[in-house]
Amino acid sequence: MAREPKPIDELTIWDDAKAMIRKGRAEGIETVHERLAQQTPHCKFCELGTTCRNCTMGPCRISEKMPRGVCGADAHVVVARNFGRFIAGGAAGHSDHGRDLIEVLEAIVEGETGDYRITDEAKLRAIAAEVGVQTEGRAVMDVARDVMEVFYGDFGSRKKEVAFLSRVPQKRKDIWNKLGMTPRGVDREIAEMMHRTHMGCDNDAPNTLIHAARTALADGWSGSMIGTELSDVIFGTPTPRMSTANLGVIKKDQVNILVHGHNPVVSEMILAAAREPEMVAKAKALGATGINVAGLCCTGNELLMRQGIPMAGNHLMTELAIITGAVEAIVVDYQCIMPSLVQISGCYHTKFIDTAQKARFTGGIHFDIHPHNALSEARKIVEIAVNAFAERDAPRVDIPCEPVEIMTGFSNEAIIGALGGSLDPLVQAIASGEIRGAVGIVGCNNPKFKQDSMNVGLAKELIKRDILVLATGCVTTAAGKAGLLVPQAIDMAGPGLKKVCGALGIPPVLHYGSCVDNSRIMQLCAALANALGVDISDLPVGASSPEWYSEKAAAIGLYAVASGIYTHLGHPPNILGSTVVTDLAVSGLEGLVGASFFIEPDPVKTAEMFDIRIRAKRKALGLSE
Numbered sequence: 001m002a003r004e005p006k007p008i009d010e011l012t013i014w015d016d017a018k019a020m021i022r023k024g025r026a027e028g029i030e031t032v033h034e035r036l037a038q039q040t041p042h043c044k045f046c047e048l049g050t051t052c053r054n055c056t057m058g059p060c061r062i063s064e065k066m067p068r069g070v071c072g073a074d075a076h077v078v079v080a081r082n083f084g085r086f087i088a089g090g091a092a093g094h095s096d097h098g099r100d101l102i103e104v105l106e107a108i109v110e111g112e113t114g115d116y117r118i119t120d121e122a123k124l125r126a127i128a129a130e131v132g133v134q135t136e137g138r139a140v141m142d143v144a145r146d147v148m149e150v151f152y153g154d155f156g157s158r159k160k161e162v163a164f165l166s167r168v169p170q171k172r173k174d175i176w177n178k179l180g181m182t183p184r185g186v187d188r189e190i191a192e193m194m195h196r197t198h199m200g201c202d203n204d205a206p207n208t209l210i211h212a213a214r215t216a217l218a219d220g221w222s223g224s225m226i227g228t229e230l231s232d233v234i235f236g237t238p239t240p241r242m243s244t245a246n247l248g249v250i251k252k253d254q255v256n257i258l259v260h261g262h263n264p265v266v267s268e269m270i271l272a273a274a275r276e277p278e279m280v281a282k283a284k285a286l287g288a289t290g291i292n293v294a295g296l297c298c299t300g301n302e303l304l305m306r307q308g309i310p311m312a313g314n315h316l317m318t319e320l321a322i323i324t325g326a327v328e329a330i331v332v333d334y335q336c337i338m339p340s341l342v343q344i345s346g347c348y349h350t351k352f353i354d355t356a357q358k359a360r361f362t363g364g365i366h367f368d369i370h371p372h373n374a375l376s377e378a379r380k381i382v383e384i385a386v387n388a389f390a391e392r393d394a395p396r397v398d399i400p401c402e403p404v405e406i407m408t409g410f411s412n413e414a415i416i417g418a419l420g421g422s423l424d425p426l427v428q429a430i431a432s433g434e435i436r437g438a439v440g441i442v443g444c445n446n447p448k449f450k451q452d453s454m455n456v457g458l459a460k461e462l463i464k465r466d467i468l469v470l471a472t473g474c475v476t477t478a479a480g481k482a483g484l485l486v487p488q489a490i491d492m493a494g495p496g497l498k499k500v501c502g503a504l505g506i507p508p509v510l511h512y513g514s515c516v517d518n519s520r521i522m523q524l525c526a527a528l529a530n531a532l533g534v535d536i537s538d539l540p541v542g543a544s545s546p547e548w549y550s551e552k553a554a555a556i557g558l559y560a561v562a563s564g565i566y567t568h569l570g571h572p573p574n575i576l577g578s579t580v581v582t583d584l585a586v587s588g589l590e591g592l593v594g595a596s597f598f599i600e601p602d603p604v605k606t607a608e609m610f611d612i613r614i615r616a617k618r619k620a621l622g623l624s625e
Ligand code: SF4
Pocket: 052, 053, 054, 055, 056, 057, 058, 059, 060, 069, 070, 071, 072, 073, 078, 199
């Protein structure tokens, strides 16, 4: 029997969220929390990962009484196959996002768009040199064309390794080569995972997991990394700037447009159109004081990092933002967009607008956006939003709080700039113990957790221990709302971190970008390891996805581990039905790649685990613990 939804106080740590869940319930609007209650308890076989529907001799459920599927597959094979496909899904999402940026670069190079351009030529030339493209004395478009070809090549089958492995320490590459884990091509590894998990192929769980790691590495060191780097080239490399966050960024007197999804290609155009004086004049003619473009999830992070737009919320705030009754349009690209947003938009005057052929929503208004028509289509979208302002039902508007300040825009280039041009001061701060280590806290919300309790709780516990936190994805908004993304947050940090961040005028939790921008963290770790002449697994660093939900987050976790980074998850993926797979994930991988996962739902205990790990890594490097 379905369960009753939990009391509101148990669902989230945020007052703005509580107010909107309450308003939604009063107005008869169902959200993720009600639907989770309806779906609980979940299927036990699926939770354990022991159900298989990879062929029509099944579907099969593996248990003590029924230890093998119709084909003979046991629990280990079934769990490994399911996990492998889960990882392939995540890698496909990030990497297809990366490919879309290559297509925009191609449109620029071929002169097929005037809406996009190369904004950061220096970065283009820098990455060209890293992937073996000649730059000296060459015109920018010639360099861009060759970079485009190299990156398209990363998606194919002709390479021995993807291009950005040029960044990886040789010791790490040797490990991958020995294990057969070197990512050769993004689409190749994903396709091979689908092949291996067909009935009658890879029936050895550890072998399937090695390929899962290779698939994830193709995501982290290619698909995602290309997404990040080309976004910087096209839209500009982020630099530190101030902005605001929480539902209070939605303005009562303005046309509010929320951009949601992951890829900045469309949302940058929406912002550009909304800033055009003619469009603002139209909004004013209808009684609004302006047009406010605010972000949700990672498209929000992308525009926040580069343009400083305000951030309305993370994953579990997306439905609640509409319930304010003050959103004229929600414009989406792809990934993490709950289909329920269409229904909730329909309860208000909100227009739900989808923009990607590969992410259509029944009931949404569709615009087919491509590089050649992006800005003109964006203008039509903004006009729809402006006109919707006249349909707003004023008595139903409730914006529950005032926004809080945040600092954003921490790319590696910005960090190196702030450090005076090299990583040396960071290396010295780590060596002296002022910064004892660093942990990337990344990923999502999941209604199975009290929203952001782990995301925020862990960040606070780590900075207290002089461990620098780099945040991406939906953790960024959580950290911002908790006051951790402003320089004054050093008051919550330990003495060493307080000193270093205070001197630089930066927060102890750095907003490092969107989900694909975890590649920035990987690049930083590789650069630190290269600077010290060690492997990534030797560094006093860690990664965590406390409240993760998505296939993409699992792929991120796996490429972090395979890169040598000890990685925490707040709850396990659906693998517990196999001791072989579970043991490999939480311990066996340590012997193979020098890192493993650990699962822990408590933020204090998690921080303690990281502390122990960082102490051990520091000691092995000959540093004070
Ligand atoms: Fe069952 Fe094997 Fe078919 Fe899976 S592949 S559904 S375990 S028969």
